[in-house]
Amino acid sequence: MRKISDKSILAVFVLFSGIVGMAWSAMATSQTVSIHIDHRPPFFSPQTVSMVAGGVVQWENRTREVHTILADNCLRRSKCSFESPVIEPGGTFVVPNLPAGDYAYHCGIHPFMRGVLTVKGKSSRVESADI
Ligand SMILES: [Cu+2]
Numbered sequence: 001m002r003k004i005s006d007k008s009i010l011a012v013f014v015l016f017s018g019i020v021g022m023a024w025s026a027m028a029t030s031q032t033v034s035i036h037i038d039h040r041p042p043f044f045s046p047q048t049v050s051m052v053a054g055g056v057v058q059w060e061n062r063t064r065e066v067h068t069i070l071a072d073n074c075l076r077r078s079k080c081s082f083e084s085p086v087i088e089p090g091g092t093f094v095v096p097n098l099p100a101g102d103y104a105y106h107c108g109i110h111p112f113m114r115g116v117l118t119v120k121g122k123s124s125r126v127e128s129a130d131i
Pocket of ligand 1: 068108109
């Protein structure tokens with residue numbers, strides 16, 4: 001009797017976590033945020049971006065010059081959230097699965113080019129769905 005009961009609890013748990021897992025991964029993969037690199041201010045368009053954790057950020061170089069994308073925290077040596085190689089004109093740089101947090105970044109070649117990326121945790125998912 002007890003054995004059957006344990007099994008059904010396990011079955012329900014597996015089913016439930018499977019559904020939640022599928023729903024979450026579908027949402028996560030559905031969000032790709034695109035940021036254009038422009039030759040005019042504010043250089044990153046949009047300059048301030050908010051997204052949900054689990055999504056993908058993509059920078060696209062729409063200028064005729066090379067650029068890099070460098071998280072400001074890379075300058076502190078302790079941690080570097082993302083750092084691109086040189087992005088050629090027409091090229092892209094993609095960062096998947098950033099943990100929640102605020103990420104100020106800049107172009108390593110042109111430090112005056114600055115932007116901010118905010119990654120929100122799963123709990124603020126509903127709030128950001130309105131954007
Ligand atoms: Cu640049």
